[in-house]
Amino acid sequence: MKKDRFIIESLLDGTGILINGNNPYDPQIHDERFYNRVLRDGSLGLGESYMDNWWDCQNIDQFIHKILNANLDQKIIKNWDVVLGIIRSLFLNAGRQSKAFEIGRRHYDLGNDLYKAMLDKRLTYTGGYWKDAQNLDQAQEAKLDLVCRKIELKSGQKLGDFGSGYASLTGYAAEKYNVNAIGFTVSKEQKMLADILYKDLAVQTRLRDYRNIREKFDHIVSLGMFEHVGYKNYSTFMKVVHNSLKDDGLFLLHTIGSNHSVKETDKWTQKYIFPNSMLPSIAQIGKAIEGLFVVEDWHNFGADYDKTLMAWYQNFENNWDSIKSNYDQRFYRMWRYYLLSCAGSFRARKNQLWQIVLSKKGIPGGYQSKR
Numbered sequence: 001m002k003k004d005r006f007i008i009e010s011l012l013d014g015t016g017i018l019i020n021g022n023n024p025y026d027p028q029i030h031d032e033r034f035y036n037r038v039l040r041d042g043s044l045g046l047g048e049s050y051m052d053n054w055w056d057c058q059n060i061d062q063f064i065h066k067i068l069n070a071n072l073d074q075k076i077i078k079n080w081d082v083v084l085g086i087i088r089s090l091f092l093n094a095g096r097q098s099k100a101f102e103i104g105r106r107h108y109d110l111g112n113d114l115y116k117a118m119l120d121k122r123l124t125y126t127g128g129y130w131k132d133a134q135n136l137d138q139a140q141e142a143k144l145d146l147v148c149r150k151i152e153l154k155s156g157q158k159l160g161d162f163g164s165g166y167a168s169l170t171g172y173a174a175e176k177y178n179v180n181a182i183g184f185t186v187s188k189e190q191k192m193l194a195d196i197l198y199k200d201l202a203v204q205t206r207l208r209d210y211r212n213i214r215e216k217f218d219h220i221v222s223l224g225m226f227e228h229v230g231y232k233n234y235s236t237f238m239k240v241v242h243n244s245l246k247d248d249g250l251f252l253l254h255t256i257g258s259n260h261s262v263k264e265t266d267k268w269t270q271k272y273i274f275p276n277s278m279l280p281s282i283a284q285i286g287k288a289i290e291g292l293f294v295v296e297d298w299h300n301f302g303a304d305y306d307k308t309l310m311a312w313y314q315n316f317e318n319n320w321d322s323i324k325s326n327y328d329q330r331f332y333r334m335w336r337y338y339l340l341s342c343a344g345s346f347r348a349r350k351n352q353l354w355q356i357v358l359s360k361k362g363i364p365g366g367y368q369s370k371r
Contacts, residue, residue, distance in 0.1 A: 163225020
């Protein structure tokens with residue numbers, strides 16, 4: 001145990017983090033087995049040991065930010081585990097059609113009460129745009145309007161949303177831009193609530209995997225869904241979008257992105273939060289769109305996701321008492337760790353948030369970027 005603690009403390013040397021220190025980002029260790037578990041299991045061990053009450057930290061977001069800034073995630077990771085993960089990814093397709101609805105069941109169907117407690121008034125479960133926003137509602141509305149402006153949405157057009165969630169974008173577009181909007185989701189709970197929220201607007205939400213979409217749209221958007229596609233299916237996804245988009249239409253892809261091309265996701269995130277998910281890189285997206293689309297605009301506002309996650313976390317904390325009868329304390333710690341560790345990762349600029357505008361043949365005279 002002492003040797004394991006010495007190794008962890010040595011790794012933390014220079015980060016400003018002190019085991020059992022007095023700063024809000026210093027971890028307080030309750031169980032000495034923590035050290036071996038982290039050395040043995042890396043990020044999975046760190047997250048699970050927090051869920052098991054082996055350690056606490058006042059500001060987990062700051063703790064994770066400092067760890068990632070020092071690249072400790074790479075120093076602790078087991079090389080053999082990486083090799084095995086890559087081998088598995090070569091033979092298995094995590095985003096295959098037979099698993100398309102698993103992310104819906106295991107994450108998005110957790111409970112509409114949870115997401116109502118955590119999200120903005122429109123229930124937008126993607127990163128907000130904080131350029132001129134003072135709060136979460138403003139940031140999400142600004143993002144929704146930015147998307148509509150970027151695709152140059154006009155009254156009477158038909159809009160498709162691949163991965164529509166609670167229909168925040170389709171509902172906004174129908175309300176503010178007078179369009180007919182159809183969203184596709186793999187979450188039964190999201191569809192059920194979206195149907196209620198937008199029953200008086202020209203909005204439809206369908207429970208359908210993207211591979212089964214067979215209709216044409218003036219414009220297409222996909223917000224926060226591409227992370228669930230998987231690298232083996234990026235080209236398939238882009239071909240479906242291409243086939244569904246009218247020749248003069250625009251496609252906007254809004255996705256979290258990775259600085260590196262990966263073939264699997266963080267182990268803790270994979271196990272507890274987003275099964276069968278991974279973050280695309282610029283290279284992987286570029287390969288998938290080659291021969292299909294012209295890149296008109298590529299906008300990165302990844303630093304804004306930190307603010308969104310911290311706002312979600314604050315809502316979650318403030319409203320926990322009203323929903324805790326439906327969840328246990330281990331879920332509370334898991335969800336808290338999820339939101340704050342993700343905030344720390346975006347703050348360290350390890351993750352990005354991209355909005356990419358694509359056309360089939362290029363906009364005559366060029367595309368005018370909107371910000």
